[in-house]
Amino acid sequence: xxxxxxxxxxxxxxxxxxxxxxxxxxxxxxxxxxxxxxxxxxxxxxxxxxxxxxxxxxxxxxxxxxxxxxxxxxxxxxxxxxxxxxxxxxxxxxxxxxxxxxxxxxxxxxxxxxxxxxxxxxxxxxxxxxxxxxxxxxxxxxxxxxxxxxxxxxxxxxxxxxxxxxxxxxxxxxxxxxxxxxxxxxxxxxxxxxxxxxxxxxxxxxxxxxxxxxxxxxxxxxxxxxxxxxxxxxxxxxxxxxxxxxxxxxxxxxxxxxxxxxxxxxxxxxx
Amino acid sequence: xxxxxxxxxxxxxxxxxxxxxxxxxxxxxxxxxxxxxxxxxxxxxxxxxxxxxxxxxxxxxxxxxxxxxxxxxxxxxxxxxxxxxxxxxxxxxxxxxxxxxxxxxxxxxxxxxxxxxxxxxxxxxxxxxxxxxxxxxxxxxxxxxxxxxxxxxxxxxxxxxxxxxxxxxxxxxxxxxxxxxxxxxxxxxxxxxxxxxxxxxxxxxxxxxxxxxxxxxxxxxxxxxxxxxxxxxxxxxxxxxxxxxxxxxxxxxxxxxxxxxxxxxxxxxx
Numbered sequence: 001x002x003x004x005x006x007x008x009x010x011x012x013x014x015x016x017x018x019x020x021x022x023x024x025x026x027x028x029x030x031x032x033x034x035x036x037x038x039x040x041x042x043x044x045x046x047x048x049x050x051x052x053x054x055x056x057x058x059x060x061x062x063x064x065x066x067x068x069x070x071x072x073x074x075x076x077x078x079x080x081x082x083x084x085x086x087x088x089x090x091x092x093x094x095x096x097x098x099x100x101x102x103x104x105x106x107x108x109x110x111x112x113x114x115x116x117x118x119x120x121x122x123x124x125x126x127x128x129x130x131x132x133x134x135x136x137x138x139x140x141x142x143x144x145x146x147x148x149x150x151x152x153x154x155x156x157x158x159x160x161x162x163x164x165x166x167x168x169x170x171x172x173x174x175x176x177x178x179x180x181x182x183x184x185x186x187x188x189x190x191x192x193x194x195x196x197x198x199x200x201x202x203x204x205x206x207x208x209x210x211x212x213x214x215x216x217x218x219x220x221x222x223x224x225x226x227x228x229x230x231x232x233x234x235x236x237x238x239x240x241x242x243x244x245x246x247x248x249x250x251x252x253x254x255x256x257x258x259x260x261x262x263x264x265x266x267x268x269x270x271x
Numbered sequence: 272x273x274x275x276x277x278x279x280x281x282x283x284x285x286x287x288x289x290x291x292x293x294x295x296x297x298x299x300x301x302x303x304x305x306x307x308x309x310x311x312x313x314x315x316x317x318x319x320x321x322x323x324x325x326x327x328x329x330x331x332x333x334x335x336x337x338x339x340x341x342x343x344x345x346x347x348x349x350x351x352x353x354x355x356x357x358x359x360x361x362x363x364x365x366x367x368x369x370x371x372x373x374x375x376x377x378x379x380x381x382x383x384x385x386x387x388x389x390x391x392x393x394x395x396x397x398x399x400x401x402x403x404x405x406x407x408x409x410x411x412x413x414x415x416x417x418x419x420x421x422x423x424x425x426x427x428x429x430x431x432x433x434x435x436x437x438x439x440x441x442x443x444x445x446x447x448x449x450x451x452x453x454x455x456x457x458x459x460x461x462x463x464x465x466x467x468x469x470x471x472x473x474x475x476x477x478x479x480x481x482x483x484x485x486x487x488x489x490x491x492x493x494x495x496x497x498x499x500x501x502x503x504x505x506x507x508x509x510x511x512x513x514x515x516x517x518x519x520x521x522x523x524x525x526x527x528x529x530x531x532x533x534x535x536x537x538x539x540x541x
Contacts, residue, residue, distance in 0.1 A: 175356060175358055175359075175360035176360050176361065176362045176363075178322055178356070178360060179354065179356055179360035179361070179362075179373075179426075179429070180362070180373055180376065181322060181349075182320055182322060182349060182352070182353075182354040182439075183349065183350070183354075183373060183374050183375075183376045183377050183429070183433060184346040184347065184348075184349035184350040184376065184377025184378075184433070185346070185373070185376035185377060185384075186346065186376075186381060188381045189376045189381055189384050192381075192384060192385055193362060193365070193369075193373050193376065193384070194362055197362050197363075197364040197365050198362070198363075198364065200364070201364075
């Protein structure tokens with residue numbers, strides 16, 4: 001009968017433990033953050049005249065976006081879209097083909113150490129830089145135009161696909177690998193019979209996903225001169241042709257939605 | 272004839288899994304290898320086809336030392352050694368036919384196997400084997416659509432299509448129910464006898480080993496502690512293999528080979 005009486009006393013209180021001990025240090029950290037925030041905000045000199053002027057431009061831009069003009073630069077827009085699509089397809093296929101050997105080489109469970117290190121190095125390099133920076137480099141090397149875009153997207157696709165492929169390979173069921181090796185199969189046959197069937201669904205899914213990403217990125221890399229619809233979009237903005245820019249944005253949105261929708265369909269069918 | 276001399280295996284972790292195994296298995300013998308988990312059974316049979324690299328010793332298959340073979344010669348040798356696994360180790364997303372034909376990979380070149388264009392003789396043999404193991408109506412089914420017993424039959428067909436001289440069998444029944452286990456073991460024994468194969472079976476199930484094997488080898492901590500006929504296993508032997516336990520509930524089956532003498536002696540014991 002002692003237990004109920006203890007509860008009735010309700011002298012035992014509970015509160016969540018502090019994140020940082022001792023408690024005074026926790027309050028010091030919180031106070032420090034608040035002071036820093038105030039100081040940081042006070043250094044931002046906001047020019048209210050420019051904000052107001054910008055607001056006017058923003059209103060104009062939005063109202064122009066709401067009346068997209070598909071006809072004024074019809075030719076440029078369609079050429080840009082076509083170029084973007086070609087860049088996306090070529091880069092995705094190229095990236096896919098190159099990713100397979102690199103992905104296999106980067107899987108520790110099936111490849112010898114020197115090849116593993118080499119392939120991991122390539123992946124690290126391909127993943128270090130953001131698309132725009134890679135695009136700028138390729139524009140410098142091969143000049144303006146879609147070739148720079150294709151190279152950029154292929155390069156970043158390799159980083160993405162090989163890394164995820166290698167990770168998938170490292171986690172496959174090792175038993176079939178052992179069984180196929182025991183038949184006297186060569187290394188290539190081992191890959192074909194024991195590894196590929198196990199990673200294929202994932203590889204196809206990832207490639208379709210990367211196709212989506214490449215389509216979106218193809219619009220971005222165009223802004224730095226690597227061809228595609230991005231170049232057209234950039235020109236439209238430069239000339240304050242917001243109605244054309246609005247049309248281009250709508251087309252990009254529609255394209256991404258179509259690929260999204262078809263990739264879902266393909267994945268359902270295939271896997 | 273398989274001859275193993277002073278076979279040792281030390282893993283990189285430092286564990287000594289096999290402590291100098293000496294063993295001779297004559298052609299056509301069905302030998303069961305029993306022993307507790309960690310006794311080195313699995314390591315032992317994987318050393319024979321070098322899925323696990325032995326540390327030292329000799330493994331002679333009809334006079335050829337498997338341990339000294341270079342990679343190309345090892346692949347040639349592996350064609351002569353069929354292997355059957357505990358969890359079947361089929362490639363689940365491939366069809367039954369592809370799984371069976373994968374047993375021929377050591378005999379065809381890469382392009383033939385990539386395009387799935389195996390020689391007609393291989394395909395004929397695959398159909399014959401699938402018929403023999405009772406799976407002729409599952410040829411184009413995917414392996415993951417089969418039951419456990421059916422999968423192990425595919426595993427058996429895959430090993431036999433290699434046309435091996437030696438069959439290594441790792442816990443073939445550990446994932447199967449008692450009835451299917453007996454069916455699989457009977458099928459294995461029959462097929463091995465038909466083809467005159469030497470068989471080494473790792474098996475947990477002692478009564479099953481006694482029922483089907485001609486010889487039993489008991490392994491404990493990487494050493495052979497029993498080597499003899501199936502009916503020579505008594506509770507004292509089981510204790511030396513597996514450790515102290517009450518073995519009275521273990522139904523120790525009288526083997527067919529033990530003949531009348533054993534039957535008489537067990538009659539007299541009553």
